[in-house]
Amino acid sequence: MFSKFGQQLRPLGNRSSSETKKEQSNQKPNFQITQKRQRSESRVNQNEDQKQLVQSIQAQRQNQRLPDLNKQQKQIEKSTSGLDLSKKPPLLKSRIIIDSKSKQQQQQQQQQQNLTQSINLRSQKDETIQHWHQQKQKMKINYFSQSRPGFDGLLEKTNQDKELCLQFDENNYAFAVMDGHGMDGEHVSTFVKELLKYNLNKYYKVFDFQKIFFDIHQRMKLQTEFGCQFSGTTLTLILLKETNIQCGWVGDSRAILVRKNQNQNQSIIELSIDHKPHQEGERQRIEQCGGVVDTYHLPSGAPIGPSRVWAKGAQFPGLAMSRSLGDFVAASVGVSQIPELRQVDIVNKEDLFIVLGSDGIWEFLDNQTIADLVYPFYQKNDPQGACQKIISEAVAAWKAHSEGIDDITAIVIFFQYEL
Structure with missing residues (x-):
């Protein structure tokens, strides 16, 4: 932005170069025998003059003050603060002289050319805007969430x-x-929710899943309101954008997309896959970090329940997932806070709905069962009824298989298309 600053230093002398040239032209050449001696003396004098000139220039440079760049920058910014610097400067008028007739012909041709270009640009822009509005009108999002x-x-x-x-x-x-x-766990999930909401509102257009998940995990270390050595949370996040679905997750809260295939049947796309310690890649990472993957064992030694993460030679932390936010003891033996990512393009009139929920849903109900439960409510455009149906069926499954019931949360998202 700044131009180079410099100052040319003129040689010091009593007379100008023009006067010196004039005087030299008036003098006649001297062809006497002493010409050689005079030339050598003149060279000595010239060398002395050059030394004096160099010394005077150095003295001037030492005394010269450098320009204040900060002041110059402020002046430039002030002078350009009201200008649109993105626009090109106007072109200079040509100095070529042409007759008035040819000039008028060129102006008419230029006007016709500009008119043709403007018509083409406008038509293209109008078509793009019209297509954009049509796309927006074709799809409508309806959603509902419920937790128990x-x-x-x-x-x-x-x-x-x-x-x-x-x-x-x-x-x-x-x-x-x-x-x-x-x-x-309640305080950890609340803490993550508030930080996530802040980051989404601020960085939604350029949301970096890995950076923000890691930042939330690190910020938990700085707070003192609750303990997170043995407490943590899953996080499954879906960004529903104009043309695609982005999912990032840690833990075993799950998301599925139900899409209508070519045979008009339902096909299920897993937007996330549960992070479990027994998965080969997850188990290798945990073992490389000094952790152990194993289940609970009865007094008889028989294994029971899902695989869990343990510290070597210890009876903790016993976490039943391989990635989470918080859980700092588990993180020290290989449990990761880095999310896995997946992106799926939205297919108009084929994508039907998304179901996102905690593992309280998926413990006893598989993906196909959930899709079959939700589809009748999709046909009626009733996401609230779909949520209530999912939770009631999950509760019934827990009662049939266990004495307790896990917390259950469901979000149902419907894609509706206008005819």
């Missing part, structure tokens, strides 16, 4: 699940489910 606290066999538990639904405009949404666990 669990039951420990005697009393209703404190609900450690949290859900988040944000709408930024007609084409951009964010949905998230957090399933807290441990003594302070």
Whole structure:
């Protein structure tokens, strides 16, 4: 932005170069025998003059003050503050002289050319805007979320699940489910929800899943309101953008997309896959970090329940997932806070709905069962009824297989298309 600053230093002397040339022209040449001696003396004098000139220039440079660049920058910014620097400067008028007749012909040709270009540009722009409005009108998003606290066999538990639904405009949404666990799981999931909401509102257009997940995990270390050595949360986040679905997740809260295939049947696309310790890649990472993957064992030694993460030679932390936010003891033996990512393009009139929920849904109900439960409500455009149906069926499944009931959270997102 700044031009180079410099100052040319003129040689010091009593007379100008023009006067010196004039005087030299008036002098006649001297061809005497002393000409050689005079030339040598003149060279000595010239060398002395040059030395004096160099010394005077150095003295001037030492005394010269450098320009104040900060002041110059402020002046330039002040002078250009009201200008649109993105526009090109006007072209200079040509100095070529042409007759008035040819000039008029050129102006007419230029006007016709500009008119043709403007018509083409306008028509293209109008078609693009019209197509954009048609695309926006074709698809409409309807959604509903619901959460239910669990039951420990005697009393209703404190609900450690949290859900988040944000709408930024007609084409951009964010949905998230957090399933807290441990003594302070409720506080961890609440903490993550608030930080996630802040980051989504600020960085939605350029949302960096890995950076923000890691930043939330690190910020938990700085707070002192709750403990997170043995407490943490899952996080499954969906960004529903204009043309695609982006999903980032840690833990076992799950999201599926139900799409109509060519045979008009339902096909299920897994937007996330549960992070479990027994998965080969997850197990290798944990073991390389000094952790152990194993189940609970009965006194008889028989294994029971899902695979869990343990510290070597210890009876903790016993976490039943391989990635989470918080859980700092588990993180020290290989449990990761780095999300896995997946992106799916939206296919108009084929994508039907998304179901996002905590593992309280998926423990006893598989993906196909959930898709079959939701589809009749999709046909009626009733996302609330779909949520209630999912939770009631999940509760019934827990009662049939267990004495307790886990916290259950569901978000149902319907894609509706106008005819």
